[in-house]
Structures are given as C-alpha cells and as structure tokens.
Amino acid sequence: MPELPEVETIVRDLRLIVPQRTIKAVRVLRPNVVQGTEETFISTLIGKTFRSISRRGKNIVSHMSHDYVLVINLGMTGRLALDTDNSALTHPAVQFQLDRGRPLVYDDIRRFGKLRLFKEPDWESQSDRLGPEPLSPDYTYTDLYEKLASSSSPVRSWLLNQKNLAGVGNIYANEALHLAGVHPRRPSNNLTEPESKLLHQSLKTILYSAIENRGTTLRNYRDTSGLRGRNKPNLKVYGRHEQACFSCKSLVERIVFSNRSAFFCPDCQR
C-alpha cells in the first residue's frame, strides 16, 4: 500500500506528534507484526524517548533514546495514528502509551507490516542494503543509467526492487514509466542515456507531486489523522485498465508479470 509519498506524509505528521515523548507502556495485540519476541520488544521500548523521525525508502525510522531505532514498514495496509474516540482503527496491532496524550496505535488489516528494533549501527548497515533515495539531490540520472545498464530485468521490476531504488512501489513505478514514455517490460539495460535521464526526472516529478497531494488513496491508505491522500486523480495509468490514455486516447492496457499488474499506454510507451 504505502510507497514513498505516503510514508513521507506520515513521517511529516509524526514529527509534529511524537518527538520528546516517552513510551510508558506497550501492548502487542498481534505478535506477528513485531520482529523478535514480544517480551523483548516491549521491555526494550518502555522508558525510551522518541528523538527524531525520518524516512528511508518505505520505512518509518524512529530514532529513540539510548541509540535504539524503531523501524516500521507498513506493508500493504499498515497505519499509524493517535487513538481517538471515533477512531477508524479497526485492526489495532500495537499500542504505545506515551507520557501524555492519547496512545499511538499501529493498525494493520492484513498484518504484512513489520515493526523492528535495532541498535543504531545495526540499522545503519541494514539501511545500506537499500538503494539510493530517488529524491536525494545527489541521486543523478547518471547513477540511474549506469545501474540500469547492469540489469536485464524489465524496468518496472527493476524499479520495484528496493535494492536498486528505495521507496518506489507499483503505483509510482507505473506512473513514472508512463511519464517517461518507457514500456514497463523494456529490459533495463536497453534504456538509452536520454531515456534514463527522462525516467530519472519523471520519478522525481511523480513522487514530488504525490507528496504535495499527501499520497494516493486507492482503498486503505490514511494519514495519521485518518484522512485520505488526494493524489488519485493525478494517476494517468495505474488502475485505468481499458480506459482512454489522456494523451493519445488509446486504451490503457494491463499486463501481469513478476506477479504484479503493470499498466501502460501501448502508444505512448514503446
């Protein structure tokens, strides 16, 4: 569910809520969303204070006191929110009682999400296994072009692999490829340098505009206040199977490979 723009939106919300708050109690209602034993997870977090919140790819990274890092991957349906009386948190999995205010709740319908605890250096080495951040100023089209050149896998699959690029998921991979005019099945090492440059720029454009719109809600995604993202009307191909391309009026096609749907315009994307 949540890709880079959705996670970025949640991270920005959390920065207004949790820093300098201390965890007083933890309730694990669904042990399988927590890595390691429930007991260790709880005892490690009690008494720790949130210092800062950042994002790495699709991960919410909470830097805690005593050099601990709580890393949350939302999977398909994970949510974080402060519990409220009329809460739409239907599948609470973990509750954090803070030193003041309402509990912070991790809610996850399908429970594909994961909450992991690291010591700072261990998280650093874990983070190093992820690809570059597409929105980082020092991520250049040359980086993209050279890395694409070493892979023969379809470019849509390449973009989804978090070791190649961190944070891009199926919606924005398809949207960026459409904006760049590149067919999702093109072998990565088949892209020319100009095409790589266009794809690099398209990724930034698509991701920035999705962040401005606070993410895309197709079904389950909500921000920490329970509000939907507003980016869905901007989608040009994702989910638009058999509808007319806005650029050329051809019908958007849906194909499946690597077990995921790919949407593209057969005329705009060769």
Add this chain to the structure above:
DNA sequence: AGTGTATCCTGCAGGC
C-alpha cells in the same frame, strides 16, 4: 541473474 510461484493476511468487488 531472473522469473514464476507461494506465503504471510483480510476485505472487497464482481459473477452467478
């Protein structure tokens, strides 16, 4: 190295 398949889960839409 890459791909297809299965797995972890629940919920919803569509067909009958």
Add this chain to the structure above:
DNA sequence: TGCCTGCAGGATACAC
C-alpha cells in the same frame, strides 16, 4: 442473500 474467485500499495523464500 450467499458462495466463489480474483485481486490489492509489500517483502521474502524457494525451485528452476
């Protein structure tokens, strides 16, 4: 109304 199938923003492990 109910039952069945397919599908969903992710990540990973496996066989080939």
